[in-house]
Amino acid sequence: MTVLAPPAPTLLEDLRRRYFATPLQAAVSLFSLAVIVFLAWKILNWALLSAVFTADGGPEACHAAAGACWSVIAARWRIILFGLYPFEEQWRSALACVAVVAMTVLSCIPACWTGRRIAAIWVAGTALFYILMKGGIFGLAYIGEEQWGGLALTLFIFVTTCLIGFPLSIGLALMRRSQLPWISRTTGIIIDGVRSLPLISILFTFAIVLPFALPQWLQGDKLYRVILGSALFFSAYQAEIVRGGMQGVPKGQEEASMALGLSYWQSISRILLPQAMRNALPATINQFVISFKETSLVVIIGFFEILASGNAAYGTGEWRFAYVEVYVFIALIYFVFVFSLSRYGAFLERRMAVGER
Amino acid sequence: MGRLLRNQKVRNGLLQALYVGALGMLILAGTLIARRNLAAQGITSGFDFLFKSTGWDLNFALLPATAMDPYWWYFTVGILNTLFLGTFGLALATVVGTIVGLARTSSNDLARLLGRTYVDIFRNIPLILQVFFWYAVITHLPSPRGAQPSWGMFLTSRGLYVPAPNVGPWSLTIAVAAILAAIVLPLWIGRTARIDRPLGDRATLQLAAAAAALACAALALLAGRLPETPFLDMPALQGLNLRGGLRVPPEFSALVVAIGIYGGSYIAEIVRGGFKSVGTGQMEAAGSLGLTAWQTFTLVRLPLALRAMLPILANQYVWLMKATTMGIAVGFSDFFMIVALTINHSGQTIEAIGLLMAGFLAINLSLAFFFNRINKAIALKGNQLRG
Numbered sequence: 001m002t003v004l005a006p007p008a009p010t011l012l013e014d015l016r017r018r019y020f021a022t023p024l025q026a027a028v029s030l031f032s033l034a035v036i037v038f039l040a041w042k043i044l045n046w047a048l049l050s051a052v053f054t055a056d057g058g059p060e061a062c063h064a065a066a067g068a069c070w071s072v073i074a075a076r077w078r079i080i081l082f083g084l085y086p087f088e089e090q091w092r093s094a095l096a097c098v099a100v101v102a103m104t105v106l107s108c109i110p111a112c113w114t115g116r117r118i119a120a121i122w123v124a125g126t127a128l129f130y131i132l133m134k135g136g137i138f139g140l141a142y143i144g145e146e147q148w149g150g151l152a153l154t155l156f157i158f159v160t161t162c163l164i165g166f167p168l169s170i171g172l173a174l175m176r177r178s179q180l181p182w183i184s185r186t187t188g189i190i191i192d193g194v195r196s197l198p199l200i201s202i203l204f205t206f207a208i209v210l211p212f213a214l215p216q217w218l219q220g221d222k223l224y225r226v227i228l229g230s231a232l233f234f235s236a237y238q239a240e241i242v243r244g245g246m247q248g249v250p251k252g253q254e255e256a257s258m259a260l261g262l263s264y265w266q267s268i269s270r271i272l273l274p275q276a277m278r279n280a281l282p283a284t285i286n287q288f289v290i291s292f293k294e295t296s297l298v299v300i301i302g303f304f305e306i307l308a309s310g311n312a313a314y315g316t317g318e319w320r321f322a323y324v325e326v327y328v329f330i331a332l333i334y335f336v337f338v339f340s341l342s343r344y345g346a347f348l349e350r351r352m353a354v355g356e357r
Numbered sequence: 358m359g360r361l362l363r364n365q366k367v368r369n370g371l372l373q374a375l376y377v378g379a380l381g382m383l384i385l386a387g388t389l390i391a392r393r394n395l396a397a398q399g400i401t402s403g404f405d406f407l408f409k410s411t412g413w414d415l416n417f418a419l420l421p422a423t424a425m426d427p428y429w430w431y432f433t434v435g436i437l438n439t440l441f442l443g444t445f446g447l448a449l450a451t452v453v454g455t456i457v458g459l460a461r462t463s464s465n466d467l468a469r470l471l472g473r474t475y476v477d478i479f480r481n482i483p484l485i486l487q488v489f490f491w492y493a494v495i496t497h498l499p500s501p502r503g504a505q506p507s508w509g510m511f512l513t514s515r516g517l518y519v520p521a522p523n524v525g526p527w528s529l530t531i532a533v534a535a536i537l538a539a540i541v542l543p544l545w546i547g548r549t550a551r552i553d554r555p556l557g558d559r560a561t562l563q564l565a566a567a568a569a570a571l572a573c574a575a576l577a578l579l580a581g582r583l584p585e586t587p588f589l590d591m592p593a594l595q596g597l598n599l600r601g602g603l604r605v606p607p608e609f610s611a612l613v614v615a616i617g618i619y620g621g622s623y624i625a626e627i628v629r630g631g632f633k634s635v636g637t638g639q640m641e642a643a644g645s646l647g648l649t650a651w652q653t654f655t656l657v658r659l660p661l662a663l664r665a666m667l668p669i670l671a672n673q674y675v676w677l678m679k680a681t682t683m684g685i686a687v688g689f690s691d692f693f694m695i696v697a698l699t700i701n702h703s704g705q706t707i708e709a710i711g712l713l714m715a716g717f718l719a720i721n722l723s724l725a726f727f728f729n730r731i732n733k734a735i736a737l738k739g740n741q742l743r744g
Contacts, residue, residue, distance in 0.1 A: 028467075
């Protein structure tokens with residue numbers, strides 16, 4: 001007896017089944033199609049077909065055109081990306097951004113996932129970034145932090161936040177699950193307290209209030225205080241993620257390591273942490289994504305990062321009308337970073353789920 | 358001594374004392390230095406400043422507040438503003454999130470594509486960028502002179518002008534409360550009415566309760582009408598400006614729209630997750646019992662999905678509530694902005710920061726408490742729970 005496959009439906013039949021099975025389905029399909037076509041046409045028309053791309057015509061050419069005025073980007077991209085960084089030295093700022101991107105890509109490769117390699121990549125990348133931006137050695141001209149701006153400043157705050165916050169978060173997580181009641185309770189209060197506050201209020205406290213409570217020699221630059229505050233906030237959230245990962249490690253693992261006579265640090269660094277970090281990886285990447293988006297908040301404290309430089313790019317005189325284009329440009333930059341990171345996170349989750357099956 | 362240090366108990370005790378002591382010393386030293394620095398600027402610590410008048414004005418207040426009012430009143434107004442903004446933002450985010458989330462779980466490819474595009478775009482752009490964007494959009498609208506009315510409303514660069522009822526404040530409050538009761542009462546009756554009562558009886562009771570509450574609302578509105586004015590105060594152009602009606606300031610609308618759209622993209626994912634967690638067996642069972650598609654949705658899928666969503670939703674609500682502090686970026690007088698202004702004007706740094714922390718702790722804890730109660734109330738009862 002031969003089993004016959006059901007006849008393949010014709011294209012029309014297939015469409016009818018998928019989109020017009022019931023009257024409700026048909027209505028939903030038609031409505032969605034209308035919205036998609038309308039939006040796609042509007043956006044295509046605005047962003048490409050009737051847009052102005054060159055800055056030659058100046059703002060006047062834009063007033064005549066119906067679409068987007070990308071000439072504001074052509075005219076002001078340097079201020080958006082580099083802020084107040086000196087014009088001749090802006091290649092350094094661009095190179096520093098490339099270094100950060102390369103560092104991120106490197107740390108996404110599984111071959112680099114040992115504690116030592118990740119740490120080496122991040123420390124080397126940040127040092128390279130810092131030297132390139134600040135100069136003062138290797139014949140590079142000195143440029144102080146107050147002149148940093150735009151994308152480079154955003155990336156610097158993000159990278160240093162992670163670099164300080166990540167080890168701190170592991171420390172906090174270890175202390176929170178400590179056997180000693182006073183240590184775990186106090187750490188718990190710190191973590192929960194920080195988590196219940198809005199990030200802006202913490203940044204504000206570190207930038208403006210902390211100088212009152214510190215002796216003169218400890219105050220440092222406002223930028224570094226804000227980075228510390230942001231790192232504290234990051235580590236409070238990340239500590240809970242790491243703790244969640246540690247709870248996913250079976251109790252027997254730690255007991256076995258104790259039975260083998262490993263010391264506390266050996267059992268933490270060789271048995272507990274590697275397994276905990278693997279459990280916590282998807283949530284960790286999510287936290288990186290969130291904290292990258294949140295670096296934009298420093299604009300409120302008065303830093304000239306990419307959002308503030310965008311405001312400045314359209315805020316003066318002739319380009320005042322072109323705010324949509326500037327915001328779309330900045331949103332695109334954020335989107336590229338955040339979307340690729342979160343897609344990578346989703347990919348990792350699937351990849352690890354294969355091993356668990 | 359060396360032997361003592363090798364004792365595990367002694368070492369643990371010392372370690373803990375060292376940790377807590379170091380933290381305590383840090384806080385104490387910080388406070389002492391801050392007090393000395395502030396005293397050098399002629400600022401006395403303590404909470405006496407709460408009763409002094411502020412000397413600056415608010416651009417948005419639900420209750421009357423002038424520069425003559427004391428600081429404690431300003432803090433109260435600020436918390437109210439934060440809660441007010443949060444309520445509208447969360448409500449909009451929930452509506453947007455439910456619609457987009459349902460589109461994402463739909464069996465229709467096109468609807469799914471739309472939902473997914475929405476989530477991918479708005480989740481991946483920082484909230485504050487969206488706040489700036491909507492604020493710029495609103496402030497670039499035509500001025501009141503050039504604005505065209507639509508349905509009695511004016512969209513202008515000075516804000517949104519909507520018709521407002523000419524009713525005294527107290528009867529307005531009563532009317533709003535009565536309208537809320539019209540929503541809550543039927544739900545409460547549905548929960549508490551005896552289960553063996555016929556379904557039709559319950560529905561009649563619910564309808565009657567809702568109608569009674571709505572009648573109360575109408576009565577309150579009619580009784581509180583200001584004499585010799587039309588019932589609705591319509592905004593109208595007079596000279597260069599719009600008079601009458603209610604003005605929604607651009608800061609407020611920009612924040613509500615931004616929080617609604619951004620939060621909506623997160624809530625959509627929570628809604629999707631909730632619906633995904635309902636096993637297909639449930640739907641198949643409902644179908645084989647002869648339930649219609651609508652009944653399957655309202656009686657089986659929605660209640661089960663809601664239970665799965667609620668704890669995550671509560672976290673998201675707390676997060677969005679904290680996000681109202683973005684108000685300071687566009688100049689909306691929320692709680693945080695009032696604290697920041699207090700620090701600028703009075704210099705009472707430590708006290709103001711303490712109040713800020715206490716305020717947010719109170720808001721977050723009460724939100725968490727509220728959601729825990731709901732969660733407990735709707736949790737599945739019995740011992741035959743299955744995933």
